[in-house]
Amino acid sequence: MKVEEYRERRIEIGGWPVNLTTYRLGEVFHCKADNVSPGAALARTTGTTREEAEMKAVERAGELLARTRVHAAGS
């Protein structure tokens, strides 16, 4: 099977930049959310539409990012 309808876009969730990568394999849309700068994967989801896959990924990424604590770092 070929990768089709590949798209990347950058959004912000809870103040953190997030990269959403979505593409279709056969009948299934796959979405991966990662935190842009470090690039670590936050969520990998699927859906019958791009919107469904992205919505699940955004929801899961939001849960994880909400746990991130920001500390005082001095100057």
Place this chain on the structure above:
Amino acid sequence: MANYAHPETLVSTDWVAQHASDPNVRIVEVDVDTKAYDEGHVPGAIGWAWSSQLCDTVRRDILPKEQLEELLGSSGISNDTTVVIYGDNNNWFAAWALWQLKIYGHKDVRLMNGGRKKWLAEGRELSTEIPKPAAARYHASGPDNSLRAFLPQVQDALEAGTYAFVDVRSPQEFTGEILAPPGLPETCQRGGHIPAARNIPWGKACNDDGTFKSADELQALYASEGVDGTKPVIAYCRIGERSSHTWFALKYLLGFNKVVNYDGSWTEWGNLVGAPVEKGKAAVSAKA
């Protein structure tokens, strides 16, 4: 390829598409997200899980020599096989795997430039079929620990000022604002960086499509932070995979003579009692 010092260590996605079924070539996917391989991979590629197959699962260490021999043998890799590794996040753990194969003396191991991201973006074929290669016999050499920094060496280098330190994490991890990449569990007691380290995030070495920047661009990037190869370099991040990516760029694309990957990285240094830690933005790259 882009005037690199060792262009033979990189192959293009086109090259992989043409050689995936070559019996002398073994394509291997190594991802941060170990589920990615199952979703679909380069046809004929085998998958290695970094968290269970590329490390000692009892003590914190790289894969022991005997286990590496077993892994490569069961993957149909002999000492003469050309191994091409790729993965997600622009080859983070692919570079980690390559670093280990170099430590154990594999002669011909390369990265697929751009990794999984580029393969997907180009709309190429994916397969969910898991290959079952005939077992091969593999004899590792080494380990060549000249490619790796352990804590005592890092401490000595810091005291003597004999090495350039490159912290490849994000600026916020470097300053100590966050203790782990956003969304991931905190894995250290203190935030900040090793004093004297320069912050050159790994991603600055990449183009938007995930491929490495040209040799000239890489040279300018690192030289702007005083890292020009005249001093040996210690690269580090949080657990050593992002710094493998930078280690690869410095050693094979720029051809620096002495570059070591400190895989203990911040999860070791940031948990040490009494280790010197610098916080704040003073040493963050102006271009970050």
